[in-house]
Amino acid sequence: xxxxxxxxxxxxxxxxxxxxxxxxxxxxxxxxxxxxxxxxxxxxxxxxxxxxxxxxxxxxxxxxxxxxxxxxxxxxxxxxxxxxxxxxxxxxxxxxxxxxxxxxxxxxxxxxxxxxxxxxxxxxxxxxxxxxxxxxxxxxxxxxxxxxxxxxxxxxxxxxxxxxxxxxxxxxxxxxxxxxxxxxxxxx
Numbered sequence: 001x002x003x004x005x006x007x008x009x010x011x012x013x014x015x016x017x018x019x020x021x022x023x024x025x026x027x028x029x030x031x032x033x034x035x036x037x038x039x040x041x042x043x044x045x046x047x048x049x050x051x052x053x054x055x056x057x058x059x060x061x062x063x064x065x066x067x068x069x070x071x072x073x074x075x076x077x078x079x080x081x082x083x084x085x086x087x088x089x090x091x092x093x094x095x096x097x098x099x100x101x102x103x104x105x106x107x108x109x110x111x112x113x114x115x116x117x118x119x120x121x122x123x124x125x126x127x128x129x130x131x132x133x134x135x136x137x138x139x140x141x142x143x144x145x146x147x148x149x150x151x152x153x154x155x156x157x158x159x160x161x162x163x164x165x166x167x168x169x170x171x172x173x174x175x176x177x178x179x180x181x182x183x184x185x186x187x188x
Contacts, residue, residue: 008045010035015056020103023110024053024118050117053107057121060103065128067092072132078139079183085133085156086176093168102160129153141186148186155179 005013014034018026028049032039046052071088075081100106104125111118133149133156141148159175 007035007037007041011037011042011045011052012056012059015052016060019053019056020100020106024107024115025110050115054117054121057103057107057117058124061121061124061128064088064092064125068132072136078136082133082136082140082152082183083176083179084136085129085152086159086172086179089156089159089175090169090172093163093172101163102157105157105160126153129156140183144186148183151182151186152179155182 004010011031014031018031018034022030028039028042031049031052032042035042042049042052046055068085068088071084071091072081075084075087102125104122107118108122113119130149130153133152134145137145137148137152155175155178158178159171162171162174165171
């Protein structure tokens with residue numbers, strides 16, 4: 001018989017599911033009910049609903065980072081490593097998350113501008129994207145690596161936003177084609 005996750009993990013799982021489905025404005029009572037814990041348990045582990053939200057976003061960023069690193073490692077050449085972000089986007093969507101698009105953009109869009117949780121999470125995700133894209137663009141674009149990375153960051157962000165408009169697989173395929181055109185324009 002499988003063991004039930006501890007209260008902290010149940011809170012993280014419930015937060016992941018409900019923040020993704022309902023946004024950062026999800027009622028704390030819904031999270032508590034889904035995790036089957038008392039309010040004191042949430043506050044003992046995370047201090048507040050915002051603390052839980054920050055922990056959920058930190059965990060998601062770590063999973064994204066690991067998945068993207070694996071996609072880069074699996075690529076055959078420099079160009080493939082640079083475009084692996086799109087392979088990873090397609091695979092990462094299959095994780096069963098109820099998220100309609102990007103958890104970090106969703107947090108930023110659904111929270112007040114001064115919300116430190118959303119601001120920090122989006123900044124961390126942006127830094128990861130920009131930094132890795134710049135690093136991977138170096139062997140392909142040389143001195144234009146920063147320019148290419150910024151253009152690809154825009155394409156990735158647009159691809160994530162397109163998840164709200166069409167099927168995620170279509171958005172990723174369209175995003176990859178756009179990224180290939182950008183890559184050809186910078187290196188071609």
